[in-house]
Amino acid sequence: MIDKIYCADVRPEMEGRRVKLAGWVYRKREVGKKVFIVLRDSSGIVQTIFKKELSEEAYAEAKKVGIESSVIIEGVVKADPRAPTGVEVQADKIQVIQNVEFFPITKDASDEFLLDVRHLHLHSPKVAGIMKVKATMMQAAREWLLQDGWYEVFPPILVTGAVEGGATLFKLKYFDRYAYLSQSAQLYLEAAIFGLEKVWSFTPSFRAEKSRTRRHLTEFWHLELEAAWMDLWDIMKVEEELVSYMVQRTLELRRSDIETLRKDLTTLKNTVPPFPRISYDEAIDILQSKGVQIEWGEDMGADEERILTQEFESPFFVYGYPKHAKAFYMKEDPEDPRKVLAADMLAPEGYGEVIGGSQREDDYDKLVQRILDEGMDPKDYEWYLDLRKYGSVPHSGFGLGLERLVAWVLKLDHVRWATLFPRTPSRLYP
Numbered sequence: 001m002i003d004k005i006y007c008a009d010v011r012p013e014m015e016g017r018r019v020k021l022a023g024w025v026y027r028k029r030e031v032g033k034k035v036f037i038v039l040r041d042s043s044g045i046v047q048t049i050f051k052k053e054l055s056e057e058a059y060a061e062a063k064k065v066g067i068e069s070s071v072i073i074e075g076v077v078k079a080d081p082r083a084p085t086g087v088e089v090q091a092d093k094i095q096v097i098q099n100v101e102f103f104p105i106t107k108d109a110s111d112e113f114l115l116d117v118r119h120l121h122l123h124s125p126k127v128a129g130i131m132k133v134k135a136t137m138m139q140a141a142r143e144w145l146l147q148d149g150w151y152e153v154f155p156p157i158l159v160t161g162a163v164e165g166g167a168t169l170f171k172l173k174y175f176d177r178y179a180y181l182s183q184s185a186q187l188y189l190e191a192a193i194f195g196l197e198k199v200w201s202f203t204p205s206f207r208a209e210k211s212r213t214r215r216h217l218t219e220f221w222h223l224e225l226e227a228a229w230m231d232l233w234d235i236m237k238v239e240e241e242l243v244s245y246m247v248q249r250t251l252e253l254r255r256s257d258i259e260t261l262r263k264d265l266t267t268l269k270n271t272v273p274p275f276p277r278i279s280y281d282e283a284i285d286i287l288q289s290k291g292v293q294i295e296w297g298e299d300m301g302a303d304e305e306r307i308l309t310q311e312f313e314s315p316f317f318v319y320g321y322p323k324h325a326k327a328f329y330m331k332e333d334p335e336d337p338r339k340v341l342a343a344d345m346l347a348p349e350g351y352g353e354v355i356g357g358s359q360r361e362d363d364y365d366k367l368v369q370r371i372l373d374e375g376m377d378p379k380d381y382e383w384y385l386d387l388r389k390y391g392s393v394p395h396s397g398f399g400l401g402l403e404r405l406v407a408w409v410l411k412l413d414h415v416r417w418a419t420l421f422p423r424t425p426s427r428l429y430p
């Protein structure tokens with residue numbers, strides 16, 4: 001590893017010190033007998049200046065390099081309030097690792113083109129900032145989960161059954177039979193609680209969703225928790241404490257990256273427990289009072305959720321959904337058989353669902369009936385039903401879509417920008 005320092009570590013108080021930097025040419029301009037190169041690395045940028053009278057050789061090299069060329073630059077630090085970071089490097093040496101004649105991404109590049117060349121779009125400091133925030137959100141989640149006594153487990157991705165409906169399964173050949181790509185680790189986490197009680201996993205989940213919305217991917221990163229002995233209200237408390245910690249910790253560690261993408265931090269600062277809680281019934285009343293054509297029993301889609309989020313300035317819960325609108329594994333509400341003990345967490349500012357969670361049906365016969373009611377075959381869920389035969393316990397869990405949470409935190413206009421290489425119905429390459 002060369003003995004370089006990071007661009008962001010070049011400070012005005014280092015004036016007079018000789019430094020070596022390695023990175024890519026982010027911006028370049030020539031003024032008279034000077035070449036200004038703004039160098040970029042993973043930490044940020046710093047301006048370097050090449051003066052002909054300081055080094056003819058370095059000045060000649062600097063004149064030739066193109067945008068995004070990889071270079072190593074050496075020089076002496078000089079404080080300068082006119083420079084982007086208040087400091088610049090008076091360069092007398094440049095080693096061009098690879099010169100780039102023409103970098104294909106220009107200022108007016110369309111979203112579709114940026115996705116076509118996503119492998120080059122990752123040069124962008126804005127994209128790097130999104131990935132830093134995403135990584136920090138997961139770092140925070142791991143911190144919280146460790147201190148709250150949850151065990152990480154590593155469930156399979158090759159599975160034999162649907163969790164969230166057969167319509168969105170990706171089927172693949174598995175030797176002499178077929179397998180599916182996991183839609184959710186939930187069923188396997190439910191098995192793990194009999195030994196570990198509180199478990200979590202962070203896996204890719206796959207949904208053959210044909211819906212081309214700004215919040216759907218066909219592959220997304222799924223943080224899922226499952227806990228024995230917890231009911232719906234217990235798991236909702238876990239959700240709000242976890243999400244609050246993730247948001248506040250990321251604000252603490254990545255505030256400048258967040259402010260690059262959103263100026264108003266109000267809803268993030270409001271993300272502290274307890275979150276507001278409304279019932280599905282109340283949600284329908286609110287929507288109807290705002291003129292939305294929706295009847296009790298109908299599922300709320302992205303449009304309805306977007307309108308609902310206008311009522312809140314923080315994430316909030318909607319609980320008590322109609323049974324027929326929700327998955328087979330959800331426990332029927334003992335006080336109202338039309339409903340299940342399910343709750344979604346919705347992000348404000350139009351983003352909607354970021355978490356789906358519920359208390360699970362722990363009674364064997366009722367679960368068999370739910371599977372039959374959904375037109376599925378209990379034989380396909382024999383192992384899962386066993387969990388209700390050998391020491392069944394009340395238990396609850398949830399799944400958090402990390403890209404959706406990041407999209408809200410950074411106010412991205414599509415969830416695809418929150419993932420390194422987005423997968424949608426029309427995009428499988430690069």
Ligand SMILES: NC(=O)C[C@H]([NH3+])C(=O)NS(=O)(=O)OC[C@H]1O[C@@H](n2cnc3c(N)ncnc32)[C@H](O)[C@@H]1O
Nearest residue numbers: 184186207216217220224354355356397398399401
């Ligand atoms: N362990 C559990 O209880 C999870 C449960 N089996 C489950 O998968 N619920 S979910 O379908 O609402 O998905 C959970 C979350 O997963 C995200 N999700 C769900 N589907 C997607 C797609 N297609 N794209 C991006 N993100 C998605 C979204 O934030 C949802 O709230």
Ligand SMILES: [Mg+2]
Nearest residue numbers: 344353355356
């Ligand atoms: Mg859901």
